[in-house]
Amino acid sequence: MSVDNDDLAALRQRIDGIDDQILELVSERARLAEEVARAKARRGEALKVYRPEREAEILRRLTEHNRGPLTREQVTVLFREVMSACRALQQPLTVAFLGPQGTFTEEAASKHFGHDAGMSPQATIGGVFREVESGAAHYGVVPVENSSEGVVSHTLDRFLDSELAIVGEVELRIHHALASHAGGLTSIDRVYSHQQGLSQCRAWLETHLPQAERHPVSSTAEAARLAALEPSAAAIASEAAAERYGVPLLQERIEDYHGNTTRFLVLGYQSPPPSGHDKTSLVVSSANRSGLLFQLLEPLARNGIDMTRIESRPARQRGVWEYVFFIDILGHAEDESLRGPLAEMRERASLFRILGSYPRAI
Numbered sequence: 001m002s003v004d005n006d007d008l009a010a011l012r013q014r015i016d017g018i019d020d021q022i023l024e025l026v027s028e029r030a031r032l033a034e035e036v037a038r039a040k041a042r043r044g045e046a047l048k049v050y051r052p053e054r055e056a057e058i059l060r061r062l063t064e065h066n067r068g069p070l071t072r073e074q075v076t077v078l079f080r081e082v083m084s085a086c087r088a089l090q091q092p093l094t095v096a097f098l099g100p101q102g103t104f105t106e107e108a109a110s111k112h113f114g115h116d117a118g119m120s121p122q123a124t125i126g127g128v129f130r131e132v133e134s135g136a137a138h139y140g141v142v143p144v145e146n147s148s149e150g151v152v153s154h155t156l157d158r159f160l161d162s163e164l165a166i167v168g169e170v171e172l173r174i175h176h177a178l179a180s181h182a183g184g185l186t187s188i189d190r191v192y193s194h195q196q197g198l199s200q201c202r203a204w205l206e207t208h209l210p211q212a213e214r215h216p217v218s219s220t221a222e223a224a225r226l227a228a229l230e231p232s233a234a235a236i237a238s239e240a241a242a243e244r245y246g247v248p249l250l251q252e253r254i255e256d257y258h259g260n261t262t263r264f265l266v267l268g269y270q271s272p273p274p275s276g277h278d279k280t281s282l283v284v285s286s287a288n289r290s291g292l293l294f295q296l297l298e299p300l301a302r303n304g305i306d307m308t309r310i311e312s313r314p315a316r317q318r319g320v321w322e323y324v325f326f327i328d329i330l331g332h333a334e335d336e337s338l339r340g341p342l343a344e345m346r347e348r349a350s351l352f353r354i355l356g357s358y359p360r361a362i
């Protein structure tokens, strides 16, 4: 054996030794999680397996301590999986998401909860809300806005008649692929995708598939499922969805904007306590008179509170040309700095509801 081979064998042996230590430590962490569950049971306390603020704190601390060579994202993925496996030992979580399998929402849900959560696909966004409202799922994940295309209005509208709270947010880079059994672009006569997928690839479609009809369907994965059945149809979906439904890829990365990102919300019953890096989502409305939106927002401006989003939607139950505003601000509703301004807004508004305070996406 050459010296080089001896060196390699020694390095591999060290790696084996480290793997044994990692396994030992991860097992110890898992045993502690089980211990917490037993201690809570003895005291008759409700077991709260998923604590978004605690998980966010852990990830923030670890990524701050990280000195490389693994990236911040890699460290986050590893530890999310460790936490997911430990949580599953305490109690299996069920997470409803906009399905079928292979949607971007499923990817967002796995990114957030890790692969040890039980995933429950729903055909519609409304179905995800219902599944959590009825208690059939512990949490739900739905798309809410895209960096280039704006809001998923159905998600916002659904909040107006739901008691659910926002307990977290997830951001995901989105790459779209065109998948089809057609031999080439010229033989495609229809394109299926979620409305957001069609919009995010509008310019590409106009250039490359001007002849094809656009068919919005309930999700990109549903589009891939349909394209698998029709040889002259194509789907705009993720590469993973195309693979799952057995549809060949014709073109990758067809999104019009580099950096295309979608934000998803995690739905649950109760917002978590402050993590130190939080966001708060509100829905507000006031009578339709000039200057009232300004008055509603003035306490935020006066107190230097950062607003990251404002979206207006028709307030259907309140009459024609009445609007509600969905507002995101930085901070937690329980933070001292937010309490006063929020109380002032509440006084000025005809409708005021805090949808949730939750850790900002990492």
Ligand SMILES: O=C(O)C(=O)Cc1ccccc1
Residues within 6 Å of the ligand: 098, 102, 103, 104, 105, 106, 143, 174, 194, 196, 197, 218, 219, 220, 221, 262
């Ligand atoms: O249809 C999906 O896969 C979704 O999860 C909704 C969506 C569609 C397009 C971009 C991001 C999310």
